[in-house]
Amino acid sequence: VDKPPVRRVAIFGGTHGNELSGVFLVKHWQENGAEIQRTGMEVTPFLTNPRAVKKCTRYIDCDLNRVFDPDSLGRTVVEDIPYEVRRAQEINHIFGPKGSDDAYDLIFDLHNTTSNMGGTLILENSRDDFTIQMFHYIKNALAPERCPVLLIEHPSLKYATTRSVAKHPVGKYEK
Numbered sequence: 001v002d003k004p005p006v007r008r009v010a011i012f013g014g015t016h017g018n019e020l021s022g023v024f025l026v027k028h029w030q031e032n033g034a035e036i037q038r039t040g041m042e043v044t045p046f047l048t049n050p051r052a053v054k055k056c057t058r059y060i061d062c063d064l065n066r067v068f069d070p071d072s073l074g075r076t077v078v079e080d081i082p083y084e085v086r087r088a089q090e091i092n093h094i095f096g097p098k099g100s101d102d103a104y105d106l107i108f109d110l111h112n113t114t115s116n117m118g119g120t121l122i123l124e125n126s127r128d129d130f131t132i133q134m135f136h137y138i139k140n141a142l143a144p145e146r147c148p149v150l151l152i153e154h155p156s157l158k159y160a161t162t163r164s165v166a167k168h169p170v171g172k173y174e175k
Helices: 020-031 050-055 083-095 129-142
Strands: 008-013 042-047 106-112 120-123 149-151 168-174
Touching: 008 020, 020 042, 020 106, 042 083, 120 129, 129 168
Parallel strands: 008 042, 008 106, 106 168, 120 149
Antiparallel strands: 120 168
């Protein structure tokens, strides 16, 4: 199947404000973006939850990585709307809209974990040929280091993660 090339990529850090690896990388790339730029491709490093990062806490009002659902994204903005819901709407406006042809092609959402899982890639759709081929490339490039892939696909679950805004969502967890 002939598919359009990947042209717009975002790298998210700070979805959870206390997971600092992605925060440090995004801030580094915002200051020195030359190392992530590629000809014919737009690569955008983005700090997803700056208020939580500033407080070094997982979130302010609710988990940003759970509010990219239609109800939250379509919610009317009022004064008492949770900060992360408002932020999800902003992110969806910048990088989406979710599910549209205008959405970014790829979002890498960088996280930390306390689990002993090392560097792990998260796949949400086993039928996403592009992402599967990209994971294969990454795993080969990192060999002999391990890089497990965790498939979190569910037949009836619609993901509400920050990365789900993109056509090809990728989660990356690091211990």
